[in-house]
Amino acid sequence: MAAIEILGLEKTYNVGFWRKKPKCALRPLHLAVEEGEIFGFLGPNGAGKTTTLKLLMGLVYPTGGSARILGMEINDPRMKAQIGFLPEQPYFYDYLTARELLEYYGQLSGVAAKERSRKVEAVLARVGLPDVGGVQLRKFSKGMLQRVGIAQAILHDPRLVFFDEPMSGLDPMGRREVRDLMEQLKLEGKTVFFSTHILSDAEALCDRVAIIHLGELRGVGRVADLTASVHGKVELVWEGTAVPAALRALGGECHVTGDTVRAVLPEASQDAAIDALRREHLRLVSVIPVRTSLEDYFVQKLQPAGAVAGARS
Amino acid sequence: MNGRIVHIASNTFREAVRDRVLYNLIAFALLMSGAAILIGQISINIERLVVINLGLTAVSLFGIVIAIFIGIGLVSKEIEKRTLYTVLSRPVRRWEFIVGKFFGLACTLVVNTVFMAIGVFGALLYVSHHFQTADGWVLVALYFIILQFLIITSLALLFSSFSSPLLAAVFAFSLFVIGTFAEDLRGFAALTQGFTRWLATGAAYIVPNFSALNVISSVAHQQPVAGQLIFYNTCYALIYTAMALCGAVLIFEHRNLK
Ligand SMILES: Nc1ncnc2c1ncn2[C@@H]1O[C@H](COP(=O)(O)OP(=O)(O)OP(=O)(O)O)[C@@H](O)[C@H]1O
Numbered sequence: 149m150a151a152i153e154i155l156g157l158e159k160t161y162n163v164g165f166w167r168k169k170p171k172c173a174l175r176p177l178h179l180a181v182e183e184g185e186i187f188g189f190l191g192p193n194g195a196g197k198t199t200t201l202k203l204l205m206g207l208v209y210p211t212g213g214s215a216r217i218l219g220m221e222i223n224d225p226r227m228k229a230q231i232g233f234l235p236e237q238p239y240f241y242d243y244l245t246a247r248e249l250l251e252y253y254g255q256l257s258g259v260a261a262k263e264r265s266r267k268v269e270a271v272l273a274r275v276g277l278p279d280v281g282g283v284q285l286r287k288f289s290k291g292m293l294q295r296v297g298i299a300q301a302i303l304h305d306p307r308l309v310f311f312d313e314p315m316s317g318l319d320p321m322g323r324r325e326v327r328d329l330m331e332q333l334k335l336e337g338k339t340v341f342f343s344t345h346i347l348s349d350a351e352a353l354c355d356r357v358a359i360i361h362l363g364e365l366r367g368v369g370r371v372a373d374l375t376a377s378v379h380g381k382v383e384l385v386w387e388g389t390a391v392p393a394a395l396r397a398l399g400g401e402c403h404v405t406g407d408t409v410r411a412v413l414p415e416a417s418q419d420a421a422i423d424a425l426r427r428e429h430l431r432l433v434s435v436i437p438v439r440t441s442l443e444d445y446f447v448q449k450l451q452p453a454g455a456v457a458g459a460r461s
Numbered sequence: 462m463n464g465r466i467v468h469i470a471s472n473t474f475r476e477a478v479r480d481r482v483l484y485n486l487i488a489f490a491l492l493m494s495g496a497a498i499l500i501g502q503i504s505i506n507i508e509r510l511v512v513i514n515l516g517l518t519a520v521s522l523f524g525i526v527i528a529i530f531i532g533i534g535l536v537s538k539e540i541e542k543r544t545l546y547t548v549l550s551r552p553v554r555r556w557e558f559i560v561g562k563f564f565g566l567a568c569t570l571v572v573n574t575v576f577m578a579i580g581v582f583g584a585l586l587y588v589s590h591h592f593q594t595a596d597g598w599v600l601v602a603l604y605f606i607i608l609q610f611l612i613i614t615s616l617a618l619l620f621s622s623f624s625s626p627l628l629a630a631v632f633a634f635s636l637f638v639i640g641t642f643a644e645d646l647r648g649f650a651a652l653t654q655g656f657t658r659w660l661a662t663g664a665a666y667i668v669p670n671f672s673a674l675n676v677i678s679s680v681a682h683q684q685p686v687a688g689q690l691i692f693y694n695t696c697y698a699l700i701y702t703a704m705a706l707c708g709a710v711l712i713f714e715h716r717n718l719k
């Protein structure tokens with residue numbers, strides 16, 4: 149069974165006070181997330197990531213389509229007892245202390261009274277806030293609130309967690325900790341669905357990613373498969389300062405630094421370039437494939453739509 | 462009552478207490494003791510009348526102000542600050558949230574009224590040195606005041622579910638004022654003719670009937686309250702409150718959160 153099944157979910161907002169203009173935040177989206185995977189939901193600002201998560205949480209209602217989570221309808225309380233949600237820029241009742249807030253959320257999620265305080269303490273330690281459980285949330289910094297947000301999402305041991313930009317507002321240590329936490333969750337057999345625009349995080353963590361732009365799904369799959377389709381480049385370095393004319397003709401930039409030359413060329417012309425160097429008796433120092441990262445794929449996927457959007461406005 | 466509603470209600474109560482809502486009790490205590498001392502000095506045999514009239518009116522006004530000002534923010538503030546996201550993504554239904562919020566504020570108001578009532582009885586004891594059996598009717602008047610709070614709270618919730626907090630406060634307060642004259646309104650409606658009569662009668666019966674719930678001056682004159690009126694008012698207030706809450710729930714159920 150898929151943990152999340154999105155069947156043509158779609159959302160149009162009506163913006164403007166007087167004459168309402170429809171604004172399409174999410175075009176019909178089809179997506180399935182398997183149980184036990186870490187799934188990254190990528191897209192630039194305003195792509196529709198948060199909108200998708202809000203639709204899945206039942207906070208806003210779709211214009212069309214439907215979705216099932218853990219095989220149940222979106223508004224099913226039995227399903228909601230088994231999921232956790234971290235909203236973007238989370239904000240909580242600031243008159244409560246962190247411990248009181250988590251106790252309250254534990255009550256709402258149906259955590260049994262006798263395990264509740266143990267779970268609260270455990271989760272506070274897990275997100276790196278063991279000492280501030282008794283401090284009122286109005287005295288928390290942004291990153292601390294983000295950690296409380298993560299704590300409340302995993303407090304009740306959910307089978308599936310949704311994180312909207314879990315790394316935002318965290319220091320480098322915090323980012324590392326959250327990454328480790330997501331990996332632990334996966335080891336525990338949980339499913340993690342998170343949105344981000346930090347591609348290196350996605351690349352390091354995700355089993356699969358989906359890329360969305362302007363409310364439209366642009367690609368979905370394993371990171372390795374997606375990046376394989378992007379044409380790679382190679383970097384050649386040789387001794388001397390000479391650049392053979394034949395190599396120059398292949399296209400690509402050459403940089404002369406001291407007594408070596410460095411050239412970056414499309415992967416396809418690698419052999420031709422090496423032949424050209426041999427003919428000139430230049431000593432090759434290295435041939436290194438320039439790793440095609442998710443970033444290249446991402447940028448490539450956004451381009452056509454960027455052109456379309458430019459034409460429209 | 463289901464557990465989640467209880468938890469939401471007690472959290473709402475806790476919020477009110479921590480936001481120092483009950484500080485109004487200090488103002489109330491000062492008012493009552495000042496009034497008692499003053500009345501004790503000047504009046505000739507009408508101390509009880511004045512203390513009961515003044516005390517109960519103050520209880521009612523303090524409570525109404527709290528009911529409106531907290532009531533309009535109960536749900537709209539949670540939407541605005543997005544504290545609702547992490548509540549509604551749990552196994553909490555939207556109607557449970559509204560009902561829990563309502564009961565939380567209702568509890569706050571009852572506790573508040575109990576303390577203010579103690580103040581009123583204290584002042585009564587100060588000016589007349591003993592209680593009379595007729596003073597028991599003051600309790601009935603207080604009960605009716607609490608019924609008014611329930612109605613106003615549910616109306617504040619209803620209005621804030623579709624308009625801005627400021628407008629909701631204006632609506633709720635206007636209805637309180639109009640409702641105080643509900644019986645006069647019904648009288649006027651009966652005098653008009655034709656279509657206007659339909660309209661006026663409809664309007665007169667839609668506004669909450671606070672005049673029937675106001676027995677302050679008759680109690681101050683030591684007149685008893687009919688058992689029938691107690692029964693009728695209880696039913697009326699509960700049904701009116703339930704309908705306003707249903708309206709608030711219906712609107713909230715279909716609402717997209719910000
Ligand atoms: N309440 C709303 N009313 C009108 N338009 C909205 C509303 N919420 C979102 N939008 C629009 O929907 C689009 C998608 O927004 P969304 O918040 O889902 O983006 P996002 O992918 O989460 O971006 P970010 O990375 O900045 O968080 C945006 O163009 C935004 O303007």
Ligand SMILES: [Mg+2]
Pocket residue numbers: 197198199236312
């Ligand atoms: Mg977002």
